[in-house]
Amino acid sequence: MQKTILIVEDEDILREIVKDYLLNAEYEVLEAADGNEALAIFEEQEVHLIILDIMLPELDGWSVCRRIRKSSDVPIIMLTARADEDDTLLGFELGADDYVTKPYSPPILLARVKRLMDSRYSHADKLSNQDTLISNGIQVYFPSRTVTVDGESISLTHTEFEILTYLMQNQGIIITREQLITKIWGYEFVGDDRTINSHIRNLRHKLANKANSIVTVIRAGYKFEAKA
Incomplete structure (x- = not known):
């Protein structure tokens, strides 16, 4: 079954670049430009992984992650333009699975997506x-x-x-x-x-x-x- 990834990113160009890489890797892609839109999509659609920017309008990534973790263990990769280690630690404490600092290489982000997907949805090595x-x-x-x-x-x-x-x-x-x-x-x-x-x-x-x-x-x- 094709897996679905939700990209939550308010910068249109960055969102499109990541989307293109994921589509080429044969993932289905959903998009949200702010935190409230992301939560609405998550409640209505089956999502297998979330790429979540921290600095979002309406509702920031911290809040989105916190709310999703109340009901789901879906893998979450957080994105940020800030390289503060305390931010990284907070993301993991809220339940993020990975953390990528901007600017980042889309192929590297894709590799991290694939690893999380493989470990989350493949049971062959368990x-x-x-x-x-x-x-x-x-x-x-x-x-x-x-x-x-x-x-x-x-x-x-x-x-x-x-x-x-x-x-x-x-x-x-x-x-x-x-x-x-x-x-x-x-x-x-x-x-x-x-x-x-x-x-x-x-x-x-x-x-x-x-x-x-x-x-x-x-x-x-x-x-x-x-x-x-």
Whole structure:
């Protein structure tokens, strides 16, 4: 099935350039020039990924991301003309999966889109094609990308889901931040250790009483442990 990408960008020329690259890559494309229009389209159409500018009229990208994350784990790539690391960190804390600073290369943006699409919608490499992963009261069901904790469903972003399953699949093994970066992003990382820490913190919060399943190993990385 052809996947649909929503581009939310108020600069017409930039939006058209990105649109052309995505169409040539055989994606369907929806367009919005402001935040309110983006939310209206998202509520009415099936969207598989969002490219979201931060500086938008009517409603900024932060607000759009926050509202979408209340009901959806759709992959989100945020765009900004600001290179402030605090902005990057805020984007990830709100649930963005990737972050691209303007000016950017459209082919690089397309490569990031493809990687997110492949990891989000392809299950071929998940746990040797097993559908379910269970440990310490946490259950992952790959076909629907659903996660339950002690039988209660929780909502994870794309990146949080990828981090959790990677750690669970390597239970008891220390995973370095560099390994996480390579696995989740697969290219030169945008951000610093605080970005990884932010994703882990958000994930632990959602895991609630199972948060201690993710153990920080000082100066090494993280590992998943089944607690007694």
